[in-house]
Amino acid sequence: MKKTILITLSLLLSLSLFAQANVETGSGENTVTVYTYDTFSSEWGAGPELIPLFESMTGIKVNLVTIGDTGELINRVLSEGENTEADVILGIPDDMAYRLFDADVLSSYESPLLSEIDDSLEFDPEHRLLPFDYGVFGFVFDSESGITPPESLEDLTKPEYKDQIILIDPRTSPAGLGLLLWSYEIFGDDYLTWWKEVGENALTITDGWSSAYGLFTEGEAPLVISYTTSPVYHVLNENTTRYVALIFPEGHHGTIEGIGISKYAKNRENAEKFIDFLLTDGQETMAVLNSMYPANGSISLPQAYDYAPKPDIIRRSSEDVVRNQLSVMLDDWTKVMTE
DSSP states (O other): OOSOOOOOOOOOOTTSTTOOSSOOOOOSTTEEEEEEOGGGGSTTSSHHHHHHHHHHHHOOEEEEEEOSSHHHHHHHHHHHGGGOOOSEEEEEETTTTHHHHHHTOEEOOOOGGGGGBOGGGOOOTTOSSEEEEEEEEEEEEETTSOSOOOSSTGGGGSGGGTTOEEEEOTTTOHHHHHHHHHHHHHHGGGHHHHHHHHHHHEEEEESSHHHHHHHHHTTSOSEEEEETTTHHHHHHHHOOOOEEEOOOTTOEEEEEEEEEEETTOSOHHHHHHHHHHHTTTTHHHHHHHHTSEESBTTOOOOGGGGGSOOOSOEEOOOHHIIIIIHHHHHHHHHHHHTO
């Protein structure tokens, strides 16, 4: 591919009221330090609502540390090892969890709230990561763009979508990784051919979801890889159904987000309280502001979720693919997309 891929840096939100560039000490009985991705603490994320609520309900001070996208979050946890200040690690998807499992940096926690969570969402039998929400990857379409929406992944390679698509790097973002796995599930060993062709149509490939979706809502391109639940935000906050999640008959790739306790947590009891809060009082807010589905099956959702269609076919990658093939797939992707 002759085109040079534009890697747009994720929005840095270190000046957010709730994001802290320098971690306060994790010691002390009345604190808990939470590591998470940047979207959580952004102005449209769940953090600005959930953190004050948790603090007021429990009297526990939250030191919230945001670390870019999920890939950066995992790298930070792995690089710090036993020297980490993290008590809680929030926002690890099932497809990337093996990196923390293999490094043995998480501690098991059998929360009493697990009984409220569907067994199909529990991707870790050792309960090192507990599911708090889930979603489905899909392309979101600007219905006011004037172009005909694609009806399949294959359609995205057609000439009419030249410069009409915003993609995300699978090496740095769960959304990009989800699309990589989705393409493999649909095209098998020909997935790189699809990527090369759709890459020629891409306006850009960003490093994270925030930057990609920001470009999309700014009108830079009418198609972006995101989640089928993304339109919920626009219905609730902008009273518009302009942005539509496209459902493809071949099925979509699903994702489950987990939260866990660091093996080196200094405030274990408070970490457990934070997780239990997120799985109960924080569930609806987390799901709605994260534009995902809540893991707790007893939670009622607003009517806006009528605009978050669930595909008839939701795929998940096998453990063999994620653990044994993914690193090779990412290397091959890099070679193909940077030729």
